[in-house]
Amino acid sequence: MNVRPISGASGGGRRRGRKGWPVLIAGALLMAVTACGGGDSDSGSGSGDGKGEDARSKQSDAVVTISPKSGATEVDTSGALKVTAGKGKLTEVEVKDDKGTTITGTITGGGAGWTPSTHLAAATKYTVHAVAEDSEGRKTAQDSSFTTLTPKNTFAGYFTPEDGSTVGVGMPFSIRFTRGITHPQDVEKAVQIKTEPAVDVEGHWFGNDRLDFRPEKYWKSGTKVTVMLNLDGVEGRDGVYGKQAKTVKFTIGRNQVSVVDAKKHTMKVTQDGKTIKTIPVTTGKPGYDTWNGQMVMSEKLTETRMNGETVGYGGEYDIKDVPHAIRLTTSGTFIHGNYWGGGAFGNYNASHGCVGLRDVKGGYDSGVPAAWFFNHSMIGDVVVVKNSHDRTVDPDNGLNGWNMPWDKWKA
Numbered sequence: 001m002n003v004r005p006i007s008g009a010s011g012g013g014r015r016r017g018r019k020g021w022p023v024l025i026a027g028a029l030l031m032a033v034t035a036c037g038g039g040d041s042d043s044g045s046g047s048g049d050g051k052g053e054d055a056r057s058k059q060s061d062a063v064v065t066i067s068p069k070s071g072a073t074e075v076d077t078s079g080a081l082k083v084t085a086g087k088g089k090l091t092e093v094e095v096k097d098d099k100g101t102t103i104t105g106t107i108t109g110g111g112a113g114w115t116p117s118t119h120l121a122a123a124t125k126y127t128v129h130a131v132a133e134d135s136e137g138r139k140t141a142q143d144s145s146f147t148t149l150t151p152k153n154t155f156a157g158y159f160t161p162e163d164g165s166t167v168g169v170g171m172p173f174s175i176r177f178t179r180g181i182t183h184p185q186d187v188e189k190a191v192q193i194k195t196e197p198a199v200d201v202e203g204h205w206f207g208n209d210r211l212d213f214r215p216e217k218y219w220k221s222g223t224k225v226t227v228m229l230n231l232d233g234v235e236g237r238d239g240v241y242g243k244q245a246k247t248v249k250f251t252i253g254r255n256q257v258s259v260v261d262a263k264k265h266t267m268k269v270t271q272d273g274k275t276i277k278t279i280p281v282t283t284g285k286p287g288y289d290t291w292n293g294q295m296v297m298s299e300k301l302t303e304t305r306m307n308g309e310t311v312g313y314g315g316e317y318d319i320k321d322v323p324h325a326i327r328l329t330t331s332g333t334f335i336h337g338n339y340w341g342g343g344a345f346g347n348y349n350a351s352h353g354c355v356g357l358r359d360v361k362g363g364y365d366s367g368v369p370a371a372w373f374f375n376h377s378m379i380g381d382v383v384v385v386k387n388s389h390d391r392t393v394d395p396d397n398g399l400n401g402w403n404m405p406w407d408k409w410k411a
Contacts, residue, residue, distance in 0.1 A: 265280060
């Protein structure tokens with residue numbers, strides 16, 4: 001068949017476009033594009049193999065929100081950290097400080113939110129990793145980091161007994177704060193106490209600057225007590241934050257309770273319920289009667305000065321070398337050696353409120369009753385005074401919370 005060239009075409013029988021590209025090449029490219037597009041259309045037509053599924057359909061519908069926003073600084077240590085999930089539920093939340101310590105928390109609302117179980121430390125960087133899944137089980141994750149505030153005003157707690165000590169069965173754990181506390185529940189929550197064997201330990205506030213912890217009855221001998229002071233970052237009062245993060249451990253020693261009978265002028269020293277020694281004593285004379293009640297030893301001094309002016313008795317006495325002195329109250333009640341009492345011991349009451357035991361000047365004789373008692377006593381031992389003409393000592397006068405009923409203590 002004869003083929004006639006198209007009018008106006010150049011030699012070779014191929015029409016050229018304006019730029020001289022052959023039209024057949026463009027046609028071939030168009031066919032190629034059409035073929036590729038046709039493949040996508042076929043894949044999305046419901047064949048069921050999922051190979052061409054849109055990328056969006058593979059993504060989870062769940063949305064994780066972390067507050068505060070990533071990179072935030074001067075974040076409050078309480079109430080600011082929150083993690084929530086929308087269109088799904090949280091399955092994992094991990095919060096760590098810059099030392100790798102994990103902050104515990106609770107997922108609430110069936111996965112709708114997460115809140116920390118404790119406050120955060122001050123001036124600390126935290127990282128958050130949260131995972132949520134939607135109704136189809138598809139997961140999404142979110143990561144964030146922020147830094148808590150640096151307090152301008154802080155408070156600390158001075159505590160007794162000391163870390164690593166062994167103490168008597170009457171020893172509470174007592175903390176005195178350097179600032180008055182107006183958020184007591186937050187502070188008390190930050191003090192955790194664990195015991196072996198386990199026993200219920202409750203805290204009680206004396207005023208706004210002292211918090212004592214004790215069980216209902218005297219500690220059981222051998223009990224190991226661990227106190228975790230997680231005060232760093234606690235807002236104890238508006239704008240004033242704690243700065244301590246410390247663990248304190250102490251052990252309860254043998255059970256020694258000594259009972260002073262002010263009427264009989266004797267003291268029976270018991271260990272584990274058995275009387276091991278009866279000692280003649282003298283207590284407060286009329287007008288200066290010794291407190292009744294349970295008193296816990298808080299300080300032991302081989303020798304000390306006792307001046308009546310320091311306890312409101314003017315210049316009635318000033319003894320510079322009182323031997324074997326053991327403090328029982330903050331107000332100045334001691335059980336101590338007495339070398340000037342003459343025949344008072346076991347016969348009549350002659351002191352200004354203290355419990356006196358026979359001693360020698362200088363306290364050098366280890367065989368006298370005061371020295372024996374001093375050497376057989378430890379901080380935390382209990383001295384109970386009965387049959388005195390004065391009232392019961394106040395629970396906050398020394399470490400003497402045992403004089404408060406348990407129901408009132410817990411309240």
